[in-house]
Amino acid sequence: MSTTTMLMLETYPKSINLDRAKLAAAIDTLNACAQACTACADACLSEDMVAELAKCVRTNLDCADICTTTSRVLSRHTGYDANLSRSLLEACATACRSCTDECARHADMHEHCRVCADACRACERACRDLLATMS
Amino acid sequence: MSTTTMLMLETYPKSINLDRAKLAAAIDTLNACAQACTACADACLSEDMVAELAKCVRTNLDCADICTTTSRVLSRHTGYDANLSRSLLEACATACRSCTDECARHADMHEHCRVCADACRACERACRDLLATMS
Amino acid sequence: MSTTTMLMLETYPKSINLDRAKLAAAIDTLNACAQACTACADACLSEDMVAELAKCVRTNLDCADICTTTSRVLSRHTGYDANLSRSLLEACATACRSCTDECARHADMHEHCRVCADACRACERACRDLLATMS
């Protein structure tokens, strides 16, 4: 886990409405998932059988975009809006679940899909863990 | 409204699950809203009374990120996932509503907040219009 | 052309170092190009011959990301940094040129590549026009 995320949470000058350790874990897991999905989309593109991976590329691109945006929103604490964080975390968990399922279908044949499915599974869990502390 | 969006929808080689005119309107409105929010955050930063606009800047940044991501997801039709589109549109409508409300509070004093509130209001409506066609 | 971009430039409360009409044109062209590239990458993915379009998808994804980021940086005027704007505009023009060339290779066969090549060509020109006013 990156320590930069935790250092930035520790140096935020006002109070934060969420548990800082859980928040840091969620942000780092979101960033790792975005990274894995961007790389997996590209790895799929370089496979000879890319035609069978078209849906996987698309799902990866969506998941990368949504995880990056969710990580950014969670990294902001000024004017915190629990309603928005919750709604976005729900969408992000949905994206991660779709990407886990799609990558898992190709995991036996493509190592990059196996690694990416693991990253997406961990990310869905991190989103749901954080959601559980918000209700 | 940009015609590029509609041209790209018209040249997509397979069928699209949503009404192309409504989809083009939603994508263009999302892009205009993202643009307005990015500019409004920056305009707030240049105001002498920026301390009173801190929450507005944050809400603008969230809304810009979420609108850009939603526009990207809606611009992809390969391997369409209605569940994900719906969930993300809900989060985006929530972000637009928050940003409309926050910008509207400063609209009398700051023209950029007035213009941005209009863009966010139109965007929430476009998201909800598209959602209405999906159920 | 979107009028939102121009309205936001007109309501920016301080002076802007660049010509507002040229700036609005560049921002709108960047946003249209990002939109076209995101859609073209997805359209390529849905083609039966996607294996021959893998490089085109990748070039589209890069161009979309770089145009979106360049549009955001140009939409900020507070603490303007001519050096950074110039450097990013150079990178963006390079991305647009690559994407124009790659899409043009498939324009006879795929209408989405033809439309996207036009958007990228216009965007390279807008970047270079703006660069010309900055030296």
Added chain:
Amino acid sequence: MSTTTMLMLETYPKSINLDRAKLAAAIDTLNACAQACTACADACLSEDMVAELAKCVRTNLDCADICTTTSRVLSRHTGYDANLSRSLLEACATACRSCTDECARHADMHEHCRVCADACRACERACRDLLATMS
């Protein structure tokens, strides 16, 4: 450092034109810098003296956007374009240098600016290290 980045590079099915260890280091450093800059912009917004930090917020937002985009481009190897990678890495190094300088001006007073300046300094170095291997 995240191991996901290295795992994804190791499972890419074709050859990669750059040294994988240096590339992984650059990508992880870019992601950490984007994270720090997003958080620092928000921390600045919550300071009572935010008016004096307006330029810092803006520089942080630019740097976050450019680092995220550069990380994405470097995570793609299909249809590699050395010219584009070089041009974008130059722009990114410029953004990191500006952000290092601006955050360093406030580092004595604000811990988040000190941490962020360190992340930006490391990121400029990683960009220049990678650039040095490309000529």
